[in-house]
Structures are given as C-alpha cells and as structure tokens.
Amino acid sequence: MTAALFDRIAIIGIGLIGSSIARAARQQGLAKHIAIADISEEVRKVAAELKLGDSCHAEPGAAVRDADLTLVCVPIGAYAEVGQAIAPHLKSGSILSDVGSVKQAVLRDLGPLVPDHVHFIPGHPIAGTEHSGPAAGFAELFEGRWTILTPLPGWDEAAAAKLSEFWTRMGAMVETMEPMHHDQVLAITSHLPHLIAYTIVGTATGLEEHTQREVIKFSASGFRDFTRIAASNPIMWRDIFLNNREAVLEMLGRFSEDLTALQRAIRWGEGEKLEDWFTRTRAVRRSIIDAKQA
C-alpha cells in the first residue's frame, strides 16, 4: 500500500456520497484517521455499525479539529449552518472541499465563512445512485467517473494537486471548471433531467387509481427509468433546484420550447420533423458510449 495522503480527514454528512468517500478512502489507505460527523443520530448509528469512520461525531466542529482535509457532504441548504459550525475549528493550512451539485451557491454560502489560513477548493463528483443514506454508499462509486474542482482565483496549486490525488486514488478523473460554467453544464446534464423525471412520475400519480396501478405494472416500457431518477433524495434535490435557479430555469425554457415544437409536430402529423429529431438524438447515445460514460 502507498503512503496515506492525509493524517486525518473529516467527512461532514455521511449519506450516499460521504459514506462512499469514507469507504474508498479506507480501502485505498488515503487517511490515517477518518472522522465522520452527521446531524442525525440514526445515521450515526448506522455509520458506526458499518464502521465507516475511526471516530464519529454529532458536532461537525469536533470532527474537523486537526483534519488536513474536510469534505462537506450535506445538502446545499445546510452549508451555511455547517460552515458556521466548522469555521472556528478548521486547521491552519488544511483543505476544505465539498461534493455539492451547485458551485456558485457553495461559494456564496461557504466562501465568506472560510478563514484565510484554509485552502477552500469546492468540488463535485459526477457520480451517484438513486439510493440515499450511509448504507447505500460503496467504495467503487467514483471509479471511471469525473470529479470537477472549481478553484477560486489565487488558489494554492499544491493543495489542489493533493485534493486531485485524493480523488484519482479513489478511481475518479479530475477536471477543473469555472463555477458558473459548472452550474450551467450540470443544469442540463443533471438538474433538468431530474426535474422532468420528478415531474412525469408525479403526473402519473395524479391519474385515476385504476390507471395508476397499471402504470406500475407496465412500467418496463420506459417509465421505470424515470422512477429510478425520481427516487433520489428529496431534500438534496430541493436544495439543488433552489440554489441553481437561474441555470435550471434557463435550460427549462429551452426544453419547453423544444417540447412545444414536438407537440406541434405530433398534432399536425409532421412525421419527417419527428423522424429527423429522433435520428439526431440517437447519435448522442453513440457519443456517450464512445466516451465510456454509458
């Protein structure tokens, strides 16, 4: 085994992503001590049973004390609160990062609270499943997936390199991106797909009861893929939409225009328009398979 990258890391919030990091960091020997913290007693209990951390804390401030790397893995709406709790305890020269799906909001909420002596490098692993909680995580979650870092101007190159190595040793590929651009790309690749999956599954639950049962029964025809996406953590997703509002509404506007155009083509029987559109989208799948992200 290669040497540990950090003496102590702190993982704040031990859900799907936090617990996957804990498992992968342990498996790869990336830290001598893994401190975990979670606000929920129930979650801490499960995390303790699963032996996810070397120490388990109710107070995030206690977890980050002496940590060389702190990773915030809570829903974005809780960042300000977590920031206030940990800021006074962050070790000088340590790295503070996170895994949130919106980066401008993280800069807004966490940025002002970070002491000058701490290297603040927001991050976002593009990985996940529809399951939530500490038992849902697994060490291989990040393998072959991208992690995006959105460093601030004047960032410390050595700290960023160390954080990158942490992710690559968990199997991820690392890329840097401007925070605003990150939020736009994620709005179309992740936030809008989740929003429309949530919408259609909700639409189906609004149908009369008899039809609803059949929707479940015959879901193998396309619907079930949407239900998987629409089973993701409600609080995490509420916070994503509230905190990436502009980019989501912008992409939603484009989507709605396109949907209206296809709706019109269906109403007026414009088969060629439909076929052209469907042929174009088919090529996108090929690109994703070629990029090994299928």
Place this chain on the structure above:
Amino acid sequence: MTAALFDRIAIIGIGLIGSSIARAARQQGLAKHIAIADISEEVRKVAAELKLGDSCHAEPGAAVRDADLTLVCVPIGAYAEVGQAIAPHLKSGSILSDVGSVKQAVLRDLGPLVPDHVHFIPGHPIAGTEHSGPAAGFAELFEGRWTILTPLPGWDEAAAAKLSEFWTRMGAMVETMEPMHHDQVLAITSHLPHLIAYTIVGTATGLEEHTQREVIKFSASGFRDFTRIAASNPIMWRDIFLNNREAVLEMLGRFSEDLTALQRAIRWGEGEKLEDWFTRTRAVRRSIIDAKQA
C-alpha cells in the same frame, strides 16, 4: 421438450422484437417452421446469417402462406401496406396478431383487411431495449414482462388461449385490455417518457459546441439515462406518436401543467412544495420494485 404449439408461424419484420420472438420460439420449440419476412435485403441477410428463420422471404405474402400464427412486427406506419400484402394469403382458421405499441390504430389500419376466416387478436409485449435490428434481439427479452392482448368483441376463446400460451411459453405474463385503455396507459408509461427523453437530448444538442462536449463527458449525472431511451428506433417512434396522437397530447398536457407548477415553485423558492413532490415520487419507485418490474 413439449410439443410445438404451431406447425408454422410467420414473423413479418425481423427487428428487435421480431427477432427476439424468432429466437424465443425456436428455443422453446413453439413452432415446427418459423417463416420470417422483411422488406430490407440487408436485414434479411443478417437474419439469414443468424439463422433466425427456417425460411426467409422478401414478400410477406409468401411467409404467411400456411402459417397458423402470423405476427406483424413492423412500425405501425407500415401496417396498412403489410395488411394488403398478407390478407389474400392468410390461412383459414389461423391467428393474426402483432406487437405494436398503439392498438386503436392497429384496429383501424389492419382490422378492415383481415378476412372473416382469420382470428385477429392484436397484442403488445411490454419489453424492448434501445437497440434495433435483427442482431439486437434475444430469446429472454420477454421473460417476466407483460404482454397485453386487446381482443375484439366476439373473439375466439380457443385462439386467444393459444396465443396466450405462445407468449407465456416465451416467459411473458399475459393480460387483456380494451384497446383505448391500452393506448392511454401506454401514453403515460411509454410514449410520453420517450417523447421527453427525445426532447431533452435534442435540447442538449442545440447548445453551443463547447458545452455539448461537456454534456457528453458529464452525462453520468442523469442525462445518460435519457440518451439511452432517446436512442430507440426513430421510425418506430415517429409512427407511435403519429398514431397515438390524442392520448399522447392529453398526457403531455397534464405533464406540462405539472412542469409549469414546479417551474413556478423553483422561481419563487417554494422549497416545501418541491420536497413534497419529490417525496411522493420516491414512493412510486418502491411500488415498481415491489411489482418486480424494476
């Protein structure tokens, strides 16, 4: 092996579904002779190499001659043409069925062409993948999945029972349904999901080139699931939308209302509304897992 159900079956159109039926029927010994027909020479060549049929025909009329069961497995837009080609050759007392995703249109296009001495029992296996063509099929496609039959008034019970047995011996579960109701259920479980997947993937291809490349790269965050659905056969889907217009537009109307409500909740920061909605949709996933259709 149990006895063959039919002396000869004819499969018209040997794409994903047709070739899966050919494979499953062969594997289960359901027919002494499997006659296949396809309009495309290229497809026939592949089908011959894969030995999908005992005989392979360019003319559907030649395939159905003496067949005890004929299954039409072509895009819905080609039903009228196929119907005209096969009607004079259908064997007296034989069964004519199909696998199309819209049933009222099948009754409209094929119904008037079917001779009185033939048992016409439309069908629809709720199974498929995003791949197309004779090489994409596999014998297990129907295992554990539903096949819906939409029999007409005064149908022959014995013929329907035989067709049901054909499907159950390929691993499917069989259910009967009114054609109009079938089209409504499929509009929400299959047609609308495909339409919005096609839409969002198209929306993404409309973005500026730089962002497009990133959409591919970071597609693991939700988008890639939509690209899979939006890679389905363009002609088949064009025909589905054109032929189930009323039900699709009705469900699309409901979806658009719901999407607008969520859009408004995002714009006005109504977190509770979003969380409630996302919690409700999560339960639907549980039902699908319980129904073993996940």
